[in-house]
Amino acid sequence: GAGVSQSPRYKVAKRGQDVAxxxxxxxxxxxxxWYQQALGQGPEFLTxxxxxxxxxxxxxxxxxxxxxxxEGSVSTLKIQRTQQEDSAVYLCASSLGPGDSDTQxxxxxxxxxxx
Amino acid sequence: xxxxxxxxxxxxxxxxxxxxxxxxxxxTLSNIQWYKQRPGGHPVFLIQLVKSGEVKKQKRLTFQFxxxxxxxxxxxxxxxxxxxxTYFCAGDRSGNTGKLIFxxxxxxxxxx
Numbered sequence: 001g002a003g004v005s006q007s008p009r010y011k012v013a014k015r016g017q018d019v020a021x022x023x024x025x026x027x028x029x030x031x032x033x034w035y036q037q038a039l040g041q042g043p044e045f046l047t048x049x050x051x052x053x054x055x056x057x058x059x060x061x062x063x064x065x066x067x068x069x070x071e072g073s074v075s076t077l078k079i080q081r082t083q084q085e086d087s088a089v090y091l092c093a094s095s096l097g098p099g100d101s102d103t104q105x106x107x108x109x110x111x112x113x114x115x
Numbered sequence: 116x117x118x119x120x121x122x123x124x125x126x127x128x129x130x131x132x133x134x135x136x137x138x139x140x141x142x143t144l145s146n147i148q149w150y151k152q153r154p155g156g157h158p159v160f161l162i163q164l165v166k167s168g169e170v171k172k173q174k175r176l177t178f179q180f181x182x183x184x185x186x187x188x189x190x191x192x193x194x195x196x197x198x199x200x201t202y203f204c205a206g207d208r209s210g211n212t213g214k215l216i217f218x219x220x221x222x223x224x225x226x227x
Contacts, residue, residue, distance in 0.1 A: 031213055042121075042203050042217030043158065056214055091157060095213055104148075104213065106157040 002026070004107035006092050012113045013082045021077045021110045025094030032075050033104060034067055035091040043091055049075060050098050061086075082114045118142065119206050121218030129226050134191040136221035138204035145207050147180055147187045148215065153200045161189075161202075194225045 005024045013019050025032050031050055035043035036059075045059040051072035060067070064083075069075040079086055089109040095102035120139045128134050138147065146165045150158035162171055164180035164187060171178045177190045187204055201222045205215040 033213070033215075035217075040219075042119075042205075042220050043215075045214050045216065048214055098213075102213065103160045103163070104215065105160070106150075108157050 004092055004094055004105050006090075006107040006110050008110060009108060010111050010113075012115065014115055015082060015084060017082050018078065018080045019082055019112065021079075021090050021112070023075045023077070023092030023094075023107060025073065025075070025092070026096075026105055027073075028096070029094035029105075030072075030097050031095040031102070031104075032069055033093045033095075034075070034077050035093065036061075037089045037091055037109070039088075046077070046090075079112075082112075084114050087112055087114045119204060119216050119218040121204055121221055123221055124219065125222050125224070127224045127226065128194050130196060131193050134194050134198070134223055136189050136202050136204075136223075138187045138189075138206075138218050140185045140206050140208075140216075142208055143184050145184075147184075148205045148207070149178060149187075149189055150203045150205060150217075151200050152203065152220070156200075158203060191223075194223070196225050196227050199223060199225050 007022045033048050034046040037043040047067045048056040049069040064080045066078045089111050091109045092107045093104040095104045118141045148163045149161040152158045162178050168182045169180040175192045179188045201220040203217050203220045205217045
């Protein structure tokens with residue numbers, strides 16, 4: 001089937017606006033990850049879901065960042081009161097099972113630019 | 116901040132030359148994964164190494180995992196222009212969630 005999809009692909013926000021980024025994982029994948037990738041850097045872990053449970057949110061930079069996956073499939077990453085330092089590519093990845101033995105498949109990312 | 120270091124940051128080679136990137140972690144990893152990201156693209160999984168001292172090959176690519184499970188390397192023999200991109204190593208320290216700590220990446224340019 002289809003791979004991981006993300007929308008929108010590009011988002012421009014004015015500082016202070018709220019944004020919502022969507023991730024559609026591969027159907028049936030239990031694990032879902034969000035990463036933030038700044039220009040010229042490697043992806044940095046934000047949060048991890050196993051089905052609908054958010055098991056690790058240690059990478060979220062501040063309480064302005066919130067992620068959910070209410071039905072264990074689609075996930076939304078919300079950023080409130082965006083700041084310029086939030087500008088980055090937000091990557092979503094999913095894997096088939098829980099744990100570290102499964103390949104993570106990345107989506108194309110959402111490039112967020114905060115003006 | 117990042118706890119997985121990669122060197123070099125950039126590498127320019129002539130087509131046909133070999134290329135190696137090195138990855139070092141400050142802590143022991145349960146496994147290490149390698150990804151390739153083309154310009155404007157997203158990371159694409161290449162391989163996972165789990166065992167101490169493990170060596171895996173994919174055509175012209177050779178991956179190694181150190182004995183102490185703290186370092187790894189990717190070697191490309193006889194580079195081609197299709198090898199252009201950024202190569203990331205990513206370590207899993209937790210051993211049970213798949214939370215990956217990525218290196219900064221090595222960007223490879225290949226001159227035809």
